[in-house]
């Protein structure tokens with residue numbers, strides 16, 4: 001029996017065990033949908049039909065790649081089709097430190113990240129620049145382009161910055177509900193490390209920045225909650241790239257990223273209602289192309305081929321970090337307009353409103369911001 005089967009066997013599946021906060025949170029989400037404040041995408045989440053499909057039978061007619069079939073079974077298909085809903089939570093064993101590795105990238109050492117000693121992070125602390133944590137999502141890994149490209153761009157633009165690459169590859173490659181459960185314990189370790197930098201090394205709180213994609217966004221939230229629990233202080237800024245939606249959408253604020261997790265919680269929505277969180281969740285929320293379907297992605301989805309299943313399915317979701325990389329690299333790119341809806345943005349009803357660029361690491365603006373993009377790089381386009 002492999003370790004995954006052991007988890008399945010021993011974990012307790014909590015089916016719809018609503019506490020008071022769970023109910024009020026769910027009602028709030030539903031109310032927001034009814035109010036139209038979250039757009040049509042969110043309604044799909046609430047209305048999702050939980051249809052179990054015999055994916056293995058269908059898939060085996062089309063592909064012979066057993067690893068791909070394995071990946072589909074591990075949950076990509078389930079998440080995409082709403083089979084994992086807001087009421088299927090699992091409770092497992094928290095992640096232990098030996099399942100995590102923290103890597104350091106500096107301007108002098110971009111190609112060969114070094115391992116950070118969690119208990120004695122001397123190397124990491126030796127800077128007066130920003131300390132930027134990058135935290136990947138589900139089914140993503142430390143060798144991802146999200147990590148390599150952003151490390152290069154940050155260290156080239158801000159040579160005194162230190163980049164932390166969090167390797168939580170092992171828990172992140174589990175069946176989605178288990179990986180989602182693990183975000184809390186992974187986040188706690190990040191929060192403890194941040195506190196250690198400040199308490200033992202005199203690192204300035206203002207220099208800490210967390211950037212997480214998908215489940216990594218919720219890890220950032222849990223890191224911040226832990227830091228606050230220890231110190232009573234808030235982290236200055238979290239950048240959440242299409243924070244994961246499935247399971248988190250019905251959780252109370254204490255169990256997911258929310259706007260109170262940092263002074264600025266800057267969110268980018270690219271696959272709202274499927275892999276991404278369907279509603280406003282930060283202090284400032286960006287909605288490229290209205291936040292749900294990205295140009296260059298959705299056409300492929302119409303003619304889906306199981307042989308390339310994981311790629312087109314996660315295309316919208318991955319656009320978040322692709323846009324962000326370009327936004328950081330090209331200062332002033334992705335100008336976005338504050339507006340109450342995409343419709344009003346498109347109709348020009350917000351043309352006099354505030355503009356913020358999506359790669360602005362210092363903005364303290366609040367509210368919802370809208371923009372359009374190209375279907376391929378360079379993605380950024382000027383405002384109309």
Ligand SMILES: [Ca+2]
Pocket residue numbers: 270271272274292293294316
């Ligand atoms: Ca989508």
